[in-house]
Amino acid sequence: MERDGRKVRSFEVAELAQISRSTVSRALAGDPRISNTTRERVLAAAAELGYQPNLIARSLKNQSTGIVGVVVTDLNNPYHAHALQLLIEKMGAKRLAPLVFAGNTAEGAEKAIERLMSYQVDAVIALAAPFTQHIINACLAGSKPLVLMNRHDGGEPVSAIGGDSFAAGAMVADHLISRGGERFAFFGGEDNTTISREREQGFSQRLREHGRSVDITVASPYAYDAAREKAHEILRAKPDAVFCANDTLAFALMDAARPTVGMDGMPMIVGYDNSALASRPVYNLTSVDQNLEDMTTRTVDIALALAGDSVRQPVRLTIEPFLVERASTRPRNS
Amino acid sequence: MERDGRKVRSFEVAELAQISRSTVSRALAGDPRISNTTRERVLAAAAELGYQPNLIARSLKNQSTGIVGVVVTDLNNPYHAHALQLLIEKMGAKRLAPLVFAGNTAEGAEKAIERLMSYQVDAVIALAAPFTQHIINACLAGSKPLVLMNRHDGGEPVSAIGGDSFAAGAMVADHLISRGGERFAFFGGEDNTTISREREQGFSQRLREHGRSVDITVASPYAYDAAREKAHEILRAKPDAVFCANDTLAFALMDAARPTVGMDGMPMIVGYDNSALASRPVYNLTSVDQNLEDMTTRTVDIALALAGDSVRQPVRLTIEPFLVERASTRPRNS
DNA sequence: GTGAAAGCGCTAACAC
DNA sequence: GTGTTAGCGCTTTCAC
Numbered sequence: 001m002e003r004d005g006r007k008v009r010s011f012e013v014a015e016l017a018q019i020s021r022s023t024v025s026r027a028l029a030g031d032p033r034i035s036n037t038t039r040e041r042v043l044a045a046a047a048e049l050g051y052q053p054n055l056i057a058r059s060l061k062n063q064s065t066g067i068v069g070v071v072v073t074d075l076n077n078p079y080h081a082h083a084l085q086l087l088i089e090k091m092g093a094k095r096l097a098p099l100v101f102a103g104n105t106a107e108g109a110e111k112a113i114e115r116l117m118s119y120q121v122d123a124v125i126a127l128a129a130p131f132t133q134h135i136i137n138a139c140l141a142g143s144k145p146l147v148l149m150n151r152h153d154g155g156e157p158v159s160a161i162g163g164d165s166f167a168a169g170a171m172v173a174d175h176l177i178s179r180g181g182e183r184f185a186f187f188g189g190e191d192n193t194t195i196s197r198e199r200e201q202g203f204s205q206r207l208r209e210h211g212r213s214v215d216i217t218v219a220s221p222y223a224y225d226a227a228r229e230k231a232h233e234i235l236r237a238k239p240d241a242v243f244c245a246n247d248t249l250a251f252a253l254m255d256a257a258r259p260t261v262g263m264d265g266m267p268m269i270v271g272y273d274n275s276a277l278a279s280r281p282v283y284n285l286t287s288v289d290q291n292l293e294d295m296t297t298r299t300v301d302i303a304l305a306l307a308g309d310s311v312r313q314p315v316r317l318t319i320e321p322f323l324v325e326r327a328s329t330r331p332r333n334s
Numbered sequence: 335m336e337r338d339g340r341k342v343r344s345f346e347v348a349e350l351a352q353i354s355r356s357t358v359s360r361a362l363a364g365d366p367r368i369s370n371t372t373r374e375r376v377l378a379a380a381a382e383l384g385y386q387p388n389l390i391a392r393s394l395k396n397q398s399t400g401i402v403g404v405v406v407t408d409l410n411n412p413y414h415a416h417a418l419q420l421l422i423e424k425m426g427a428k429r430l431a432p433l434v435f436a437g438n439t440a441e442g443a444e445k446a447i448e449r450l451m452s453y454q455v456d457a458v459i460a461l462a463a464p465f466t467q468h469i470i471n472a473c474l475a476g477s478k479p480l481v482l483m484n485r486h487d488g489g490e491p492v493s494a495i496g497g498d499s500f501a502a503g504a505m506v507a508d509h510l511i512s513r514g515g516e517r518f519a520f521f522g523g524e525d526n527t528t529i530s531r532e533r534e535q536g537f538s539q540r541l542r543e544h545g546r547s548v549d550i551t552v553a554s555p556y557a558y559d560a561a562r563e564k565a566h567e568i569l570r571a572k573p574d575a576v577f578c579a580n581d582t583l584a585f586a587l588m589d590a591a592r593p594t595v596g597m598d599g600m601p602m603i604v605g606y607d608n609s610a611l612a613s614r615p616v617y618n619l620t621s622v623d624q625n626l627e628d629m630t631t632r633t634v635d636i637a638l639a640l641a642g643d644s645v646r647q648p649v650r651l652t653i654e655p656f657l658v659e660r661a662s663t664r665p666r667n668s
Numbered sequence: 669g670t671g672a673a674a675g676c677g678c679t680a681a682c683a684c
Numbered sequence: 685g686t687g688t689t690a691g692c693g694c695t696t697t698c699a700c
Contacts, residue, residue: 007476007693009693009694010693010694010695011693019670019671020670020671020672021671021693021694021695022670022671022672022673022695022696023669023670023671025694025695025696026669026670026695026696029695033669033670034669034670035669035670038669038670050475052448052451052452053452053693053694054452054454054692054693054694055449055452055453055454055694056390056393056394056399056453056454056692056693056694057394057676057692057693057694057695058693058694058695059390059676059694060390060391060394060675060676060677060678060692060693060694061675061676061693061694061695061696062676062694062695063676065390067433067453074419075409075415075416075418075419075422076412076415076416076419076610078410078412078415081409081410081412081415082409082410084409084436085408085409085410085436088409088434088435088436088437089436089437089442092435092437092442092445092446092449095449097433097449097453098433098434099401099431099432099433100422100432100434101422101426102418102419102422102423103422103423103426108423108426111426112426114386115389115426115429115431117386118386118387118388118389119389119390119401119431120388120389120390141384142341224610224614251614255614255615255616258615258616259615276410276558277611280558280585280589281589281592281593282589282592282616282617283616341677343677343678344677344678344679345677353686353687354686354687354688355677355678355679355687356679356680356686356687356688356689357685357686357687359678359679359680360679360680360685360686363679367685367686368685368686369685369686372685372686387677387678388676388677388678389678390676390677390678391676391677391678391679391692392677392678392679393678393692394676394677394678394691394692394693394694395677395678395679395680395691395692396678396679396692397692
């Protein structure tokens with residue numbers, strides 16, 4: 001609201017309530033020393049004028065903005081988009097404001113993180129960014145709390161929350177074995193990102209425990225089109241059970257397989273992320289669900305705790321994933 | 335960067351450069367009155383200390399934050415996610431910081447817009463939000479520039495930029511007629527959102543000009559699952575050419591059609607948004623491309639102009655969409 | 669229980 | 685060309 005084309009200031013509320021600015025501030029902050037009668041008066045005056053405190057000014061005084069920087073790679077990946085959506089929702093509930101940067105160039109990220117720092121964000125949440133190291137360095141240098149979501153680091157003292165990729169890999173191995181898989185493949189991310197590698201390790205280790213092994217491993221970029229090309233390398237080896245490091249890879253594989261091997265020659269396929277597309281009838285993909293709902297809630301909680309002084313030490317937390325079974329791993333002849 | 339666990343202030347740069355704080359400020363801002371020698375000294379000192387101006391303090395003084403509020407409905411819709419990604423990129427290039435709210439409840443939006451105001455955003459960009467009216471009222475009340483992207487309003491004095499839905503509808507009609515369509519359907523959005531209605535009007539009007547008409551019209555929620563249910567109403571009427579108000583509706587229709595009418599009985603289908611999924615082989619959907627690249631660039635430009643004082647009047651702009659033809663409208667018997 | 673005054677870090681009008 | 689000073693809107697000690 002405003003008054004004469006200008007925002008209402010606490011001063012005006014004070015005038016209307018016949019009281020000083022300090023009292024207005026205290027009354028609105030719920031200071032217990034303020035008498036009930038004056039508090040009522042202040043509240044009434046504030047409501048009448050439509051007063052909303054200027055958070056920028058408050059931030060300057062308080063040395064705390066309530067703004068949290070969120071760095072995300074690629075919103076065209078539905079999984080990231082969904083994660084961001086949840087993060088934003090959870091932050092809103094905690095009265096935090098998300099200043100977001102989305103991009104996939106290192107220079108862009110560097111500029112962005114610098115900007116975040118200039119805006120005095122209370123914390124930074126980085127969501128699976130490929131330039132994690134830049135972010136870590138910047139936050140360490142500015143001594144801003146950083147929470148890495150689903151991203152591993154090189155052991156720096158920053159908070160990290162993520163899914164148990166290793167356990168998930170094992171879970172997938174069990175599932176595929178139980179469904180009669182015999183010739184196993186892993187379709188992973190390029191550059192052997194830590195996360196992709198852990199998923200593979202959990203998978204192959206559990207297979208070995210059962211006397212099986214990963215017969216084919218192919219690494220691919222995470223982009224759909226490139227992945228569809230790479231998928232043919234998998235198909236040529238004719239596996240009957242494929243674990244893909246994420247859903248996009250799985251979709252690319254299915255799309256590549258349909259015209260070449262047909263639905264009957266289609267191997268069992270498991271994805272990762274349980275993205276919205278996985279449940280559509282065209283794919284019906286069995287997929288690992290990382291429990292983003294829980295993960296984002298915890299991430300925001302940790303960021304908030306770190307931003308306040310309640311926690312000083314980095315926090316590490318692992319969320320247990322679960323498997324959502326669909327038709328893509330239904331046993332062949334049944 | 336910091337010094338003794340505290341952020342470097344302009345004062346410290348001034349000390350190191352043996353100069354006053356104002357000069358530091360001016361040198362860094364590129365004030366032409368500053369001599370080259372002192373400028374060099376200031377720049378060197380700033381670099382040595384890793385000085386980054388505190389944008390919160392600057393904002394308080396300047397009455398301008400460089401923050402733009404972005405309100406978006408649902409990031410799980412890939413089209414919205416993509417639009418947001420582009421907006422964020424364009425904003426970064428203009429040194430604007432996006433404070434984003436994503437949600438689809440009216441209360442959430444109301445709280446969020448209030449928060450945006452408290453943070454003294456320079457402008458607000460609203461992207462196809464269903465609670466547009468709240469946002470319009472809030473921005474008008476706070477006299478913040480508002481840019482509506484792809485969203486029509488009731489004639490309030492706010493800026494709006496959008497695609498020419500009417501022309502797109504006509505374009506689709508031409509295309510379907512040229513491909514031999516004879517029995518036309520429109521699969522639209524629920525509640526007759528303005529945008530959906532315009533698309534339909536352009537479509538039906540052009541059909542009429544050619545002596546045809548829209549034989550079936552079905553309105554559906556935009557959510558995939560609900561749309562797949564609704565799709566059967568369309569299919570029962572056995573159209574041979576369907577124009578869908580967005581890609582999600584089109585995908586739902588195709589998925590509903592595959593098991594029931596099969597690929598041979600599938601009508602020609604046109605979507606709207608040309609989302610990433612449209613080009614996947616499973617869908618291969620002919621779709622209207624709104625030219626988001628252009629649209630987001632212009633949106634940010636307008637927001638920036640409005641945030642400065644260069645433009646005072648609301649701006650209205652229409653972006654021309656174009657049709658991307660794919661297999662979903664390939665003529666039946668050829 | 670309430671008011672006066674100082675100060676967060678920055679910029680700009682005003683001096684010289 | 686550079687320094688001094690005031691002030692953005694808020695919170696919070698310190699005084700009473």
